Amino acid sequence: MTDFEVRTARADEHEQISRLFGEAMMFDATLDDIGRQMFEPDRALVATDGGEIIGTTRALTRDLSVPGAVVDAAHVTGVGVRATHRRRGVMSALIGQQLREVPEAIAVLWASEPAIYGRFGYGAAALGTAYEVDLHRVGPPSDRIRPGALGVLSADEALKELPALLRRLQEQRPGISGRSDLKWRQHLQDKPDERAGRTERQILGYRDESGTILGYALWRGKMNWLPTGPANEVLVEELVAPDVTAYRALWQHLLTMDLGAKLGYGHAAVDEPVQQLVSTPTALDRRISESLWLRVTDVPRALQQRKYAVPHDVVLEVTDHLIESNNGCFRLIADDTSVHCERTDAAADLGLSITDLGATYLGGRRLTEFTTTGRITEHTPGALTRTNTAFTWPVAPVSLEVF
Ligand SMILES: CC(C)(COP(=O)(O)OP(=O)(O)OC[C@H]1O[C@@H](n2cnc3c(N)ncnc32)[C@H](O)[C@@H]1OP(=O)(O)O)[C@@H](O)C(=O)NCCC(=O)NCCS
Structure with missing residues (x-):
């Protein structure tokens, strides 16, 4: 009742x-x-x-x-x-x-x-990293940034140029949510009463010599004047640069902001490349936590719609206490050109819960993480290592936005 x-x-x-x-x-x-x-x-x-x-x-x-x-x-x-x-x-x-x-x-x-x-x-499929960067210690890159390459974009320019960059990043990295035109307009709104004492948002773009925008950052500043001098804060809300030159230049610019003492960024990937661009990665002061949780609602369809790192053939036995049709054995066959998954009567190679399937679906968590605690069971010797290799993706997932 x-x-x-x-x-x-x-x-x-x-x-x-x-x-x-x-x-x-x-x-x-x-x-x-x-x-x-x-x-x-x-x-x-x-x-x-x-x-x-x-x-x-x-x-x-x-x-x-x-x-x-x-x-x-x-x-x-x-x-x-x-x-x-x-x-x-x-x-x-x-x-x-x-x-x-x-x-x-x-x-x-x-x-x-x-x-x-x-x-x-739901399983925690993407782990996010928050940075609280000590700008005096971090040792940013010191490339020569071509004069005129960096510039501030208007909201109208941004609405026209940024969507294609996000789509390109989606092709490179799992975990990134797409945005409709309407969603972009909402995302770029900058309501004064939501700034929490920070400046208005600046949309910083990086252009190549032909004027094409190759990357952008959305950021704000906050003045903070101590008895010892300026200790301003730079808050990076989003940085999307599928092109490596743009990525380096945008980070270099933000990490060397005049009067800055701290930089905050809440949406770094676990393998965020900026960690390799600075001389002192510990100065990024990284804090990892669960970001995107994922729930598989249709096992064969979900397994068929992603790709795998190597060709693979495995029978998975899934348990799901909420969606009856997800229970049972499913054979997944993936080669270089196609992926096929369907229900089978064949014996299982691996047994796992729907939660752990969700956690490993984006390729950022390893199946082997869950075996030591008994959550994933190996029935066929060798199946765990092979399936782990196929499921794990070379680039870690990240979610760029809390929705
Ligand atoms: C979180 C929230 C939606 C839960 O709603 P609810 O109707 O009280 O949840 P239920 O009664 O269905 O609880 C189901 C189970 O979840 C557990 N649970 C509920 N909220 C929880 C919480 N915040 N942390 C841990 N467990 C929680 C309950 O203890 C219960 O466990 P049980 O089945 O072992 O007894 C409600 O507390 C809420 O609105 N919180 C504030 C807003 C919020 O955090 N929303 C979630 C946004 S992502």
């Missing part, structure tokens, strides 16, 4: 849903036109008690880079339950229904607390 009902949201419930999520996360939701246009009511669920909304979850229609491909992924957000209705199973009912209904083969989210989502079969 429950004292609440779960149903799909209606178009006129955007404001109520936004406010409820704000209340759950303890911030005042501000509503604007872009947010309203981006609301997808048929992809939002609400829990109601006596007609009043007391819980919500939403799935956004976006794509995601996975090893060797860019695929549709339900981007789950706005999970919140009114404080008066917590620990009665409201979130469990919302998330369970959402996972059974989403048409995509994978769902992803950022968790407010890491302890919440493992029980629903």
Whole structure:
């Protein structure tokens, strides 16, 4: 018996849903036109008690880079339950229904607390690194940056030029969410009341000699004057440069900002190349934490839509307590040109839970991480090493944006 009902949201419930999520996360939701246009009511669920909304979850229609491909992924957000209705199973009912209904083969989210989502079969697939760089110690690159190569872009220029760079980065690295035109407009908004004492956002672009933009950084500054002198802060919000010359120049510029003492960046990959460009990587003061959580909702489709590092043939036995059709054995055959996966009666080579399949799906976590604790079982000797080699991707996943 429950004292609440779960149903799909209606178009006129955007404001109520936004406010409820704000209340759950303890911030005042501000509503604007872009947010309203981006609301997808048929992809939002609400829990109601006596007609009043007391819980919500939403799935956004976006794509995601996975090893060797860019695929549709339900981007789950706005999970919140009114404080008066917590620990009665409201979130469990919302998330369970959402996972059974989403048409995509994978769902992803950022968790407010890491302890919440493992029980629903989400695994921490991308680890992110936050930097608090000591600019006096870091030893940045000292290339000669061609005069005129770096320049500030207007928002209109950015809307025209930046999307292609993000798409190129998606081809290079798993874990990156695609953005629609509307999402780009939302992303580049710079509301004064959200700056928290920092300057307005600067969009810094790197151009080659023909004027083509090869990379960009979104950053802000904060003045901080101590008795000992200037100790300003540089906050990098995003840096996207699929081209290595642009990447080096943008980092060099940001790491050598006049009056700067500290630089913060929240979205570095575990293998972020800037670590090799500075003379003292420890001065980056790296802190690793879970960023993107991934849930496989359709095992054969999900396994078929990513690529593998080497040709591979394996039977995986998957257990899933929420989605019945994911339970059982699946044969995965991948060669240099194609990937095929289907249900099989053959005996399993490896057994794993849907959570650990999610954690290893982006190729950044090793299957072998989970065997010492008994979470992945090897039935055929050698299968673990071979599958680990096929699943692990040469470039670590990273999520560039909390959604
Ligand atoms: C997190 C939240 C959505 C949980 O909602 P809820 O309806 O209370 O969750 P449920 O009753 O379905 O709990 C299911 C299980 O998750 C556990 N759980 C819930 N919130 C948790 C938390 N923050 N940390 C760890 N475990 C949590 C419950 O203890 C319960 O465990 P059990 O089945 O072993 O008893 C709600 O507390 C909330 O709105 N929090 C603030 C906003 C937030 O953090 N949202 C998540 C954004 S990513």
